[in-house]
Amino acid sequence: MAxxxxxxxxxxxxxxxxxxxxxxxxxxxxxxxxVLGLVLEAARPVGAYDLLDGxxxxxxxxxxxxxxxxxxxxxxxxxxxxxxxxxxxxxxTHALDGSHTEAGHPHAAQFLIxxxxxxxxxxxxxxxxxxxxxxxxxxGFTVRxxxxxxxxxxxxxxxxxxx
Amino acid sequence: MAxxxxxxxxxxxxxxxxxxxxxxxxxxxxxxxxVLGLVLEAARPVGAYDLLDGxxxxxxxxxxxxxxxxxxxxxxxxxxxxxxxxxxxxxxTHALDGSHTEAGHPHAAQFLIxxxxxxxxxxxxxxxxxxxxxxxxxxGFTVRxxxxxxxxxxxxxxxxxxx
DNA sequence: TTCAAATATGTTACATTATAACGTATTTTG
DNA sequence: CAAAATACGTTATAATGTAACATATTTGAA
Numbered sequence: 001m002a003x004x005x006x007x008x009x010x011x012x013x014x015x016x017x018x019x020x021x022x023x024x025x026x027x028x029x030x031x032x033x034x035v036l037g038l039v040l041e042a043a044r045p046v047g048a049y050d051l052l053d054g055x056x057x058x059x060x061x062x063x064x065x066x067x068x069x070x071x072x073x074x075x076x077x078x079x080x081x082x083x084x085x086x087x088x089x090x091x092x093t094h095a096l097d098g099s100h101t102e103a104g105h106p107h108a109a110q111f112l113i114x115x116x117x118x119x120x121x122x123x124x125x126x127x128x129x130x131x132x133x134x135x136x137x138x139x140g141f142t143v144r145x146x147x148x149x150x151x152x153x154x155x156x157x158x159x160x161x162x163x
Numbered sequence: 164m165a166x167x168x169x170x171x172x173x174x175x176x177x178x179x180x181x182x183x184x185x186x187x188x189x190x191x192x193x194x195x196x197x198v199l200g201l202v203l204e205a206a207r208p209v210g211a212y213d214l215l216d217g218x219x220x221x222x223x224x225x226x227x228x229x230x231x232x233x234x235x236x237x238x239x240x241x242x243x244x245x246x247x248x249x250x251x252x253x254x255x256t257h258a259l260d261g262s263h264t265e266a267g268h269p270h271a272a273q274f275l276i277x278x279x280x281x282x283x284x285x286x287x288x289x290x291x292x293x294x295x296x297x298x299x300x301x302x303g304f305t306v307r308x309x310x311x312x313x314x315x316x317x318x319x320x321x322x323x324x325x326x
Numbered sequence: 327t328t329c330a331a332a333t334a335t336g337t338t339a340c341a342t343t344a345t346a347a348c349g350t351a352t353t354t355t356g
Numbered sequence: 357c358a359a360a361a362t363a364c365g366t367t368a369t370a371a372t373g374t375a376a377c378a379t380a381t382t383t384g385a386a
Contacts, residue, residue, distance in 0.1 A: 085247055114304070125294070127297065128291065131288070136315075140318025141284070142321055143315040144278070146311070147310065147312040148310070148311050149309070150299065150304070150306045153304070
């Protein structure tokens with residue numbers, strides 16, 4: 001059993017994740033749970049090699065494939081997202097906090113990256129998704145998955161900048 | 164002078180690019196012109212190291228920074244875009260083919276990546292941009308730059324798949 | 327239950343993408 | 357022309373990601 005212990009809120013979310021996995025016949029193993037925990041405990045998007053460092057506190061010989069395989073699994077389950085512009089990963093608030101027992105389906109997700117504080121906010125805005133689908137439909141393109149990432153300033157950082 | 168010679172259409176677009184640069188006081192040097200030419204001649208998004216190989220046909224000792232510096236310049240000028248999901252670069256049709264003499268301003272740009280044929284189509288759809296701005300405004304986030312990339316099937320590849 | 331198949335993880339090596347740091351050349355400007 | 361700014365050359369290395377194969381664990385069917 002992994003020695004790492006996480007904050008209570010994180011454990012709750014991990015339990016949610018475990019239920020979601022069970023619900024579609026996949027297993028949130030100790031290793032995967034631990035990697036997801038490390039992602040969730042980070043205040044901001046985490047890189048794969050930061051996660052690897054975190055893992056090594058517990059499992060001395062961990063290597064890159066250990067982390068990447070866990071990340072691939074978590075991405076497929078929709079439990080985390082990859083922020084492409086940052087090559088980093090965040091927990092999916094939609095899946096882990098929401099009342100959505102129907103995970104797995106890739107949902108619309110948009111990410112707001114604040115260049116001031118580094119925080120990333122996840123949106124799940126249907127208007128954006130529909131605008132994208134509308135724009136692509138009439139040229140015959142079928143969207144399977146979309147990446148929407150906006151860089152800018154969050155409310156708090158903008159206020160600081162204006163002051 | 165660089166020995167590489169490009170198709171006529173490409174030269175035309177390079178001339179456009181040169182005018183755009185001149186219009187805001189930057190220089191499309193031989194090197195930058197050559198890198199842009201290589202991007203434009205590629206049927207699909209090109210990686211930095213593919214460009215490096217292309218460069219080396221002409222300049223034997225070229226090294227990664229040679230290419231990356233040229234790419235940084237071209238990105239800043241809005242002459243190319245980076246497709247984050249592919250770590251690859253495409254010419255900006257908006258800037259190079261359009262009647263838009265007012266380059267430099269980052270415009271709304273969305274990319275449709277066909278997983279069938281690898282082609283990437285650039286959209287410049289205001290509906291998507293506005294949906295994004297609407298969704299972010301009411302939470303106080305100010306968008307400075309956005310990345311929108313959709314993966315799916317273009318009309319041609321979808322027809323093949325359905326057949 | 328017991329073995330075969332499927333799944334998950336360990337381990338080594340390497341591929342790909344990107345940048346730091348410093349020196350030289352070229353261009354621009356006073 | 358000389359100084360400053362800009363662009364480029366060169367070496368080394370950082371950061372991100374994967375291939376390939378071995379071992380362990382779990383699952384499922386006989």
